Amino acid sequence: MEFGRSSVEDMERLNMTLQELEKAALDIRIDLLRLCNREVIHIGGDLSVADIMTILWQYRMDYDPKCPDDEMRDRFVLSKGHASAVTSLNQAYIGCFPVENVIDEYAQDGGRFSMHSCSLVNPYVDVSTGSLGHGFPIACGIAEGLRLKGNDKSRVYVVMGDGEQSEGSVWEAVANASHLKLGNLVAFIDNNDLSADGRIDELTAMTDLAGKYAAFGWKVYECNGNEMSELKDIVDNLPDASSDKPVAVVAHTVKGCGVSFMENEAKWHAGKVTEEQLKTAVDDLQGRYDRKWGKM
Numbered sequence: 001m002e003f004g005r006s007s008v009e010d011m012e013r014l015n016m017t018l019q020e021l022e023k024a025a026l027d028i029r030i031d032l033l034r035l036c037n038r039e040v041i042h043i044g045g046d047l048s049v050a051d052i053m054t055i056l057w058q059y060r061m062d063y064d065p066k067c068p069d070d071e072m073r074d075r076f077v078l079s080k081g082h083a084s085a086v087t088s089l090n091q092a093y094i095g096c097f098p099v100e101n102v103i104d105e106y107a108q109d110g111g112r113f114s115m116h117s118c119s120l121v122n123p124y125v126d127v128s129t130g131s132l133g134h135g136f137p138i139a140c141g142i143a144e145g146l147r148l149k150g151n152d153k154s155r156v157y158v159v160m161g162d163g164e165q166s167e168g169s170v171w172e173a174v175a176n177a178s179h180l181k182l183g184n185l186v187a188f189i190d191n192n193d194l195s196a197d198g199r200i201d202e203l204t205a206m207t208d209l210a211g212k213y214a215a216f217g218w219k220v221y222e223c224n225g226n227e228m229s230e231l232k233d234i235v236d237n238l239p240d241a242s243s244d245k246p247v248a249v250v251a252h253t254v255k256g257c258g259v260s261f262m263e264n265e266a267k268w269h270a271g272k273v274t275e276e277q278l279k280t281a282v283d284d285l286q287g288r289y290d291r292k293w294g295k296m
């Protein structure tokens with residue numbers, strides 16, 4: 001594999017250990033911070049969802065960057081489209097393009113890496129997103145389309161935010177996916193308790209998401225979405241794509257996860273870090289990893 005420091009060949013990928021996955025998530029977070037030193041990015045929600053994105057792109061999804069047109073591959077929809085930086089970096093780590101291209105070109109006019117995921121400029125993006133509440137219904141349509149084509153192998157993975165759950169279109173799709181028995185649909189909800197400008201429980205009534213999805217007939221998992229072992233346990237044991245209940249993973253996360261001055265701070269929904277803040281952030285992230293796995 002040519003690009004990405006944590007890139008692995010397909011056959012090796014499913015043997016990735018927990019430590020390798022956590023190292024991959026550490027590398028992604030550090031690259032996010034490097035990028036955030038150059039450009040304003042949605043850093044809070046990129047950091048909260050980094051473990052979910054790492055396990056999906058670098059471990060779970062059947063996705064060969066050499067064959068993006070393969071009908072039998074898994075599909076991915078970033079419904080919280082503002083987390084495009086963490087998505088592009090993970091795509092880079094599996095070999096879609098060099099990591100440094102993402103760092104250098106993100107948010108540049110005419111570039112492949114826009115502030116919100118865009119399929120017009122990046123061939124590895126299945127659906128353009130950014131307007132919250134749109135990607136998820138489209139993911140349901142793709143899942144139904146796969147069924148109609150007789151494809152009972154591919155899954156559709158979709159990642160949403162918890163603030164996004166206040167969009168009415170989300171709940172139309174939740175009901176419809178259950179009605180259509182879309183067991184090939186796996187929805188991750190990055191439940192970091194914060195929207196762009198405050199706490200979800202103070203802004204809307206969209207709490208107890210696990211209870212809500214279960215009430216609509218979904219198979220629901222709840223976990224710490226910043227704990228790789230819990231995520232791995234879930235993605236290792238998903239029901240078959242041919243099963244009859246859509247799957248929701250309500251992943252409790254921390255906005256700004258891993259960076260002391262960003263954690264649980266709504267003001268870090270989007271922003272840029274100074275050189276000094278970058279150093280503090282990288283020390284925080286590296287220290288967190290070293291305390292768990294020992295110094296590299």
Ligand SMILES: Cc1ncc(C[n+]2csc(CCOP(=O)(O)OP(=O)(O)O)c2C)c(N)n1
Binds near residue numbers: 161
């Ligand atoms: C329809 C729509 N309304 C408003 C916005 C502006 N907006 C961008 S991100 C965001 C907060 C979303 O919160 P959440 O889904 O929890 O994302 P996260 O905290 O994980 O970044 C909002 C309101 C938007 N992109 N689309």
